[in-house]
Amino acid sequence: MRLGYHRGAESVTFVLAAIVVATWIPGVALAEERMGLDLDTAVTLAIAHSRKAKMREDEADAAVYRRKQATGRFLPKLSLSARYSRVNHVEPGSLSLPDPASPGATNEVQLGEPVDNQYSVRLSVEQPIFTGFALWNGYRAARDTEALAHQRVRTEHSDVRAIVKETYFNLLKARDLRKVTEQLVQALEEHLKQMRLLYDAGRATELDVSRVQSRVASAQVSVVQIGGAEDSAHLALCTLIGLPSTTALQLVEVVDIGDPRPLPDAQQLVNEALASRAEVAIATHAADVAAARVEVEGSALWPQVSLRFGYNYDRPNQRYFPVRDRFDGSWDISAVLSWTAWDWGVSYYGMKAAQAEASAAARNVEETRDAVRLDVERQRQTYTTAVARATAARQALSNAERAYGSAKILFDAGRAESLDVLDAATELNRARSDLVQSLADARIAWGLVHKAAGRD
Template sequence: EAIREAEYRRKAALSAFFPQVETQYSYTRLDEKPTFTIPGLPPSEVGPKDNYNWLTTVTQPVFTGGALRNGYLLARLGVDVAKWEFERTKQDLVLKVKEAYWGVLVAERMVEVASRALESLREHYRVAQAFYKEGMIPKNDLLQVEVELAQREQDLVRARNGLETARSVFNTLLRRRLDAEVKLAETLRYEPFRGDLKACTERALQQRPELKAARLAIQMAEKEVKIAASGLFPQVSLLFNYERQGDEPSVSGSRYNPDEESWNVMAVVRWKVWDWGQTWWGVKESKARVFQAERNLQEAIDGVKLEVKEAYLNLREAEKNIRVAEKVLEQAEENFRINEERYKHQVATSTDVLDALTLLVRAQTNYWTALSEYNIARARLDRAMGERWR
């Protein structure tokens, strides 16, 4: 809608270059007929009581001191600014969709982690029950496993609720029904990022729609200066007037003036010679807005540089977290496997198995979270660089 509004404004500015046609129809009734008196003679009627008049005027601007031209250029720049603002909004939406997308994927992995943990614990519970029946472990050990089993069931419910919430957020961003089915073909994965900070910053300074809009804002402010300065010059226009008059609504003349129509062409020069500095101070005000627009651009550049650096460092941090999480996950898986085997041979306690399972679940959660955070950090870096889509 903003682009459409700006385009309408541009068309309105363009129309000011062309002749403007105005027409008016009026009726005037006098209290008495106008007369002309010569001393010594009776008064003579020179006009009717009822007077009808139809006037059509065509005005063509010839010279406006640059107001029309710069007004049109200003409106055209406004269209470009609206387009870049739309691009900015679109990139923000793309980022939100990407974040929601990875949120669904990591929520699916959390459900998978909770499900596997519950399955592993149920298997451990089956073994513990067999040992208890044989009198190999005390009742307390079996109760400990049952408590942990209930906790893992709650974790699975919580993970499934988190997945439903993530899917609802994703559907909301896509303007779908909240309960619409969500099937994502892609999985959480790691793709190395090869760029360096300098290259990312240079790309952002070239592509960010906010910076392009800020540069256009400077040009718009400069056009406003020229529009304000146009008031210092004379305004020249051509006028064509066509008039009909009469004593009847048909404006067909009268017996006093049978020639019902007339026309004339005028060249008009208007020049505001003195206005106590109003126009001059208006020019100064517009120049101040140019300076302000230049400052806004510099602030925007500094903000983009900071945003890119922050996003880049977050990406590298997330990348390192993946490597650490992978190593910890391998160790946690091996630790759980060893403790399970030791428990089956009764050289480890149930507590050892439960602790190993807790470490494994934590390691799996950290690994999938690290992958999700890396992909989200990559999406945020793309947004910071002004990438349209990746």
């Protein structure tokens, strides 16, 4: 009975454990989402997630509103004001006039009515006629600032695109390196089995076996290290595109795309960059803004002319005599001339400071163009070097594969030592790793060439 009881309890326990496992495993599977990801999708997600890109877009929106604000300054300005006043009671004055019907008699004539509650409504329209070109140059500055802000948005998008490409291919590189190193571990473990059989047969020494074990352990350490680099690259890419770090990314792109892409000559790339790089456009627009601000500062030295029209609806209206406690309307039109004859050099020195800033901005344009030329040539050279390295790595891999195959054949025939096989396997792993790294570097360098040429 006890035996049957224990068997029944064990059966119940097993069933419960199976239920728990069955309900737990789907939860784990759901916790880790999977997503296929190509390079263009990664760039789109990263730009949409980038807070700095959104900040630049907000700045561009603000610049659009500033330009519209500058446009509005050309148009008439309409103002409306209203006022109510309670004043102390004062009797209006009177005038004594002779009475024509009674010689020697006078009549008292009251001049208006006492008004203790006063109301005033004024509508005015002012149109600037001449402002020393301040309005036009202010509009120019706002227009160039808007263009500058849009170029900054483009620059930020280009930077995000370059970072995503580099991170994407770094993750691809880490995964391929892990596969290469796992192949090395597998080859070394197979060789270790063979060496143990030879040791059991008395045809190998303990030193030979220990050497292989050491190489296996070293390769396993490399797998762990590369796995850490892969996890870091995975985390970086997930962070850039705004996905949880638990998302399993299935990268669509491959590192090896075959023959290298043709590269234009340096001068053609430089011409493209100078014509389309956002940095050059930003520097140019900044110089235009600085030049417009010189004119804005200088406009204070000119007289200002405006035309003003006003309509008053007051109770009482002071333009009507005698004063009556009633609403009356009146209008006025004025041409206003104002000029600051002396301000102790405030306007003049403001203009001189703006001129110095404009000169610095103009010099920055040339500095930026030189930096763009240097960047284009440097990135082109980096890509050329990466392609040459990949070509050499392919040849080295072919040689290493033949050497490893020959070493195994000779070892099986008893004509080579175990150390020869280990060295050949290590060289093969190094050649595979060099090829993966050079191909990934070439893909990254190609993206940087596009960025340097302003093709993004």
